[in-house]
Amino acid sequence: MGMIGGGRNAFIGAVHRIAANMDGLIELVCGAFSSNPANARQSGLDLFLPEDRIYPNYEEMIQKESRLPEGDRMDFVVIVTPNHAHFGPAMLALEKGFHVVIEKPMVYSLSEARQLQDRLKQTGLLLCLTHTYAGYPMVKQARRMVNEGAFGKIRKIYVEYPQGWLSRLSERDGSKQAEWRTDPSRSGKSGCMGDIGTHAAHLAEYVSGLRITQLCADLSIFVEGRALDDDGNVLLRFDNGATGTLIASQVAAGEENPLKIRVYGEKGGIEWAQQEPNTLLVKWLDAPAQIYRAGSNYASILSEAATHNCRTPGGHPEGYLEAFGNLYRNFALTLAARLDGTTPTKEALDFPGIEDGVRGMAFIENVVKSNESLEKWTFFEIPG
Numbered sequence: 001m002g003m004i005g006g007g008r009n010a011f012i013g014a015v016h017r018i019a020a021n022m023d024g025l026i027e028l029v030c031g032a033f034s035s036n037p038a039n040a041r042q043s044g045l046d047l048f049l050p051e052d053r054i055y056p057n058y059e060e061m062i063q064k065e066s067r068l069p070e071g072d073r074m075d076f077v078v079i080v081t082p083n084h085a086h087f088g089p090a091m092l093a094l095e096k097g098f099h100v101v102i103e104k105p106m107v108y109s110l111s112e113a114r115q116l117q118d119r120l121k122q123t124g125l126l127l128c129l130t131h132t133y134a135g136y137p138m139v140k141q142a143r144r145m146v147n148e149g150a151f152g153k154i155r156k157i158y159v160e161y162p163q164g165w166l167s168r169l170s171e172r173d174g175s176k177q178a179e180w181r182t183d184p185s186r187s188g189k190s191g192c193m194g195d196i197g198t199h200a201a202h203l204a205e206y207v208s209g210l211r212i213t214q215l216c217a218d219l220s221i222f223v224e225g226r227a228l229d230d231d232g233n234v235l236l237r238f239d240n241g242a243t244g245t246l247i248a249s250q251v252a253a254g255e256e257n258p259l260k261i262r263v264y265g266e267k268g269g270i271e272w273a274q275q276e277p278n279t280l281l282v283k284w285l286d287a288p289a290q291i292y293r294a295g296s297n298y299a300s301i302l303s304e305a306a307t308h309n310c311r312t313p314g315g316h317p318e319g320y321l322e323a324f325g326n327l328y329r330n331f332a333l334t335l336a337a338r339l340d341g342t343t344p345t346k347e348a349l350d351f352p353g354i355e356d357g358v359r360g361m362a363f364i365e366n367v368v369k370s371n372e373s374l375e376k377w378t379f380f381e382i383p384g
Helices: 011-021 037-046 058-066 087-095 110-123 137-147 176-181 192-208 320-340 354-372
Strands: 002-004 030-032 076-079 099-102 127-129 154-162 212-220 231-238 243-249 260-265 268-273 279-284 290-293
Touching: 002 011, 002 058, 011 320, 030 037, 030 058, 058 087, 076 087, 087 099, 087 110, 099 320, 110 354, 127 320, 127 354, 137 192, 137 260, 137 268, 137 279, 154 192, 154 231, 192 212, 192 231, 192 243, 192 260, 192 354, 212 354, 231 354
Parallel strands: 002 030, 002 076, 076 099, 099 127, 154 243
Antiparallel strands: 154 260, 212 231, 231 243, 260 268, 268 279, 279 290
16 A cells, blocks of 8 residues: 555554554555645654655655556555545545545545545445544444344434544644644535545445435534534434434533444344443344454354454454454455455455445535525535
8 A cells, every 4th residue: 555644643543554454455655645745754764664665745645656567566555644534645646546545524625535535436346444443343243233124114323423532622732733724725525524424424324234315403503713523413314214313513611532322123223432432232122132242263153244253352452443444444345356356245245345435424514504504404415
């Protein structure tokens, strides 16, 4: 793989490299790690890359890599820059025949997302969108149980993602992470909802197998001087008639990353929390609740979707990095199958892609539209 962004002191770039390296299936061979040429070069040297594979910008990297012999050049590119700098490198990579792994939200606007979707259809290449939480084994277990009808028709979905790290005006205090996420020119139309609300919306659709059809949103800016929303509440309606609520906040002072989802059907439901990811609570209308635990030794109990993504026996915590690693492994297995002319397994194909990216951008657009409207409900639309 090649990487764009993610140089020295960039949090998410290091996470991607650890995740990609976890199974020994992927090798980092080149990078354009920073818009600062000196930082880009030093970042590449830190990672023991040869100097001729450390590039000052993504244009040069993609162009030069495309001219290398097959087997020497990168097979895919990872884009870990701020939102506004996703579209250009992704489009150029696809034009030059490279598959793409990209951070969420996928691009800056819904219009860019649709253009990327069209180009992907034209090229037939692969795109993986790193919605991390879809990589947890117990999330996949929940999805399988819901989709196989264990709980009957789904009626209610609650998903919440409270954080507290933006409770102060951190973007004015030198925090680079806060600076670009709260800047409309780099983050897009939404702050909190774009950053973590998209995670919550994706998780609700991923686990339930349903699609949001209508929403009613109320966004707030609590920290004085901030340009984008730092808190929001959204009522949801789904395509089977189910209803739900989505709460996302970055001013819930004291909270870390307690993403949580509950899904209820006619017969029971599930509850999963990101800060206790190895546990899935399964609740029944007419029977005691059950506790499902992740573990590669539970193959007789868990679905193949879950055990495929378990790395260790039960009792060994598998968290954020492993979930990220599962996305990379599934993407790598799918890509390897394509290169070998074989058919990837159903489990390998289970990673977020272009449709998830388009729906994520549409979620942002529709939430902002609903917040600004005097109408109670806004139909979830994907124009174009």
